[in-house]
Amino acid sequence: MGLSKTFSESDVSIHSTFASRYVRDSAAKHKMPENSTPKDVAYQMINDELMLDGKPRLNLASFVTTWMEPECDKLVMDSMNKNYVDMDEYPVTTELQNRCVNMIAHLFNAPLEESEAAMGVGTVGSSEAIMLAGLAFKRKWQNKRKAEGKPFDKPNIVTGANVQVCWEKFARYFEVELKEVKVTEGYYVMDPAKAVEMVDENTICVAAILGSTYNGEFEDVKLLNDLLLEKNKQTGWDTPIHVDAASGGFIAPFLYPELEWDFRLPLVKSINVSGHKYGLVYAGVGWVIWRTKEDLPEELIFHINYLGSDQPTFTLNFSKGSSQIIAQYYQLIRLGYEGYRNIMENCHNNAMVLKEGLEKTGRFDILSKDIGVPVVAFSLKDRSRHDEFEVSELLRRFGWIVPAYTMPADARHVSLLRVVIREDFSCTLAERLVIDITKVLQELDKLPPKNGEHESHNKLSINGEADHQNGNLNGAVVTKKSEDEIKRDIATHWRNIVMAKKANKIMLSCS
Numbered sequence: 271m272g273l274s275k276t277f278s279e280s281d282v283s284i285h286s287t288f289a290s291r292y293v294r295d296s297a298a299k300h301k302m303p304e305n306s307t308p309k310d311v312a313y314q315m316i317n318d319e320l321m322l323d324g325k326p327r328l329n330l331a332s333f334v335t336t337w338m339e340p341e342c343d344k345l346v347m348d349s350m351n352k353n354y355v356d357m358d359e360y361p362v363t364t365e366l367q368n369r370c371v372n373m374i375a376h377l378f379n380a381p382l383e384e385s386e387a388a389m390g391v392g393t394v395g396s397s398e399a400i401m402l403a404g405l406a407f408k409r410k411w412q413n414k415r416k417a418e419g420k421p422f423d424k425p426n427i428v429t430g431a432n433v434q435v436c437w438e439k440f441a442r443y444f445e446v447e448l449k450e451v452k453v454t455e456g457y458y459v460m461d462p463a464k465a466v467e468m469v470d471e472n473t474i475c476v477a478a479i480l481g482s483t484y485n486g487e488f489e490d491v492k493l494l495n496d497l498l499l500e501k502n503k504q505t506g507w508d509t510p511i512h513v514d515a516a517s518g519g520f521i522a523p524f525l526y527p528e529l530e531w532d533f534r535l536p537l538v539k540s541i542n543v544s545g546h547k548y549g550l551v552y553a554g555v556g557w558v559i560w561r562t563k564e565d566l567p568e569e570l571i572f573h574i575n576y577l578g579s580d581q582p583t584f585t586l587n588f589s590k591g592s593s594q595i596i597a598q599y600y601q602l603i604r605l606g607y608e609g610y611r612n613i614m615e616n617c618h619n620n621a622m623v624l625k626e627g628l629e630k631t632g633r634f635d636i637l638s639k640d641i642g643v644p645v646v647a648f649s650l651k652d653r654s655r656h657d658e659f660e661v662s663e664l665l666r667r668f669g670w671i672v673p674a675y676t677m678p679a680d681a682r683h684v685s686l687l688r689v690v691i692r693e694d695f696s697c698t699l700a701e702r703l704v705i706d707i708t709k710v711l712q713e714l715d716k717l718p719p720k721n722g723e724h725e726s727h728n729k730l731s732i733n734g735e736a737d738h739q740n741g742n743l744n745g746a747v748v749t750k751k752s753e754d755e756i757k758r759d760i761a762t763h764w765r766n767i768v769m770a771k772k773a774n775k776i777m778l779s780c781s
């Protein structure tokens with residue numbers, strides 16, 4: 271009978287995977303397929319499509335960890351099937367979380383007795399941590415206003431315009447107005463004096479960033495604390511500070527232990543940090559730590575007593591994996607203070623290698639600081655012929671993923687490239703990157719200008735808003751254009767809109 275069987279009826283296991291009927295059709299995209307697929311074929315199909323993703327280790331856009339030791343990988347794999355929330359079934363995992371909270375709280379100089387339990391919780395990342403911290407501030411402020419018989423319906427937060435998107439999410443999801451201090455050309459973080467000026471009686475907190483997403487720079491939390499103390503004294507308010515230390519929280523304690531940015535400052539009531547950034551764990555873990563128990567309103571804490579002992583919980587999620595918590599504990603005890611310091615020093619040194627290499631080309635201005643998170647942010651000195659978006663695009667050909675983006679308001683006309691130096695980005699790779707950037711520049715020099723005389727149009731569309739100060743746009747300089755020129759203008763205009771969209775997208779996903 272074998273001979274009369276059609277191709278599709280015959281035994282699947284004897285066909286080449288790639289010639290089997292499962293792979294002959296394109297993969298299901300909208301509806302779940304009617305029939306099952308053999309597991310080896312399903313694996314092959316998905317694996318092959320994923321080959322087209324970028325290589326995580328060469329993804330220099332992201333702060334998020336892309337390498338861990340094999341021993342830690344093993345712990346992660348072994349605990350993949352443990353739901354973190356089942357605290358009574360997995361009491362050891364819960365205990366490991368509590369130990370991480372204690373260690374991080376001590377690292378941030380929380381006012382704790384030697385064996386006192388710290389107040390904090392593991393989250394999916396800094397975003398969830400920030401939602402929780404923000405909610406605590408909002409509730410505390412509301413309670414105080416209610417007690418004073420004052421309106422409590424218009425809470426606001428003061429931040430820099432350079433905040434990560436999660437603060438905008440917090441503001442929108444939890445109905446708090448975001449009052450942003452604009453940045454200016456040459457100063458790309460929140461100015462503490464301007465921030466304190468914006469504080470009013472409805473301000474639930476000022477959020478400072480230790481490691482700005484845009485250029486890695488630390489905001490001056492100490493100055494903010496001192497100015498705000500003064501204002502609180504004058505007004506009788508007690509506006510607190512939150513520090514978003516998503517990236518800097520595991521840098522400053524090791525590289526700049528003297529820098530006062532944490533609970534040493536009296537107004538700092540809560541701090542978040544991403545365990546999956548310089549905490550050195552794969553994506554999926556963040557931490558929020560409160561200064562004392564009093565800084566987290568009791569009504570936001572849910573109590574579970576399955577364990578016999580009281581287990582407080584305060585998270586947005588219920589179920590989640592345990593692996594990241596376990597991996598965080600591994601890193602903390604495996605590396606210790608010494609190990610983290612070593613790794614962060616190495617990251618800093620590699621950032622300097624890259625920075626100096628870029629400076630030697632003579633083509634870039636460096637927008638990152640030597641003191642800060644180890645990132646190198648840089649922009650072209652001369653953008654008259656080509657811009658950073660083209661550099662980013664051409665680098666892709668070498669495998670490098672280096673995002674180009676624009677600064678926030680009011681410095682939107684400044685575009686830049688950013689390389690995040692992670693533990694697994696070696697000095698040799700930094701040198702190679704400089705070589706490849708040099709090649710890209712040489713190649714661009716040979717290409718006809720993309721911006722050229724239409725520079726001002728580019729700015730207009732990258733910004734997505736009119737720049738009225740720019741005379742070129744106001745008719746004065748406009749001369750009659752040929753049909754070809756007009757066509758080219760339109761093409762450039764749309765190209766820039768697409769690039770701006772891309773840039774925005776990169777900013778959203780660049781973490």
Ligand SMILES: *Cc1c(COP(=O)(O)O)cnc(C)c1O
Nearest residue numbers: 395396397434483516517544781
């Ligand atoms: C990455 C980052 C966040 C968001 O953190 P996730 O852990 O990715 O949720 C928030 N703030 C800053 C400053 C960041 O760098």
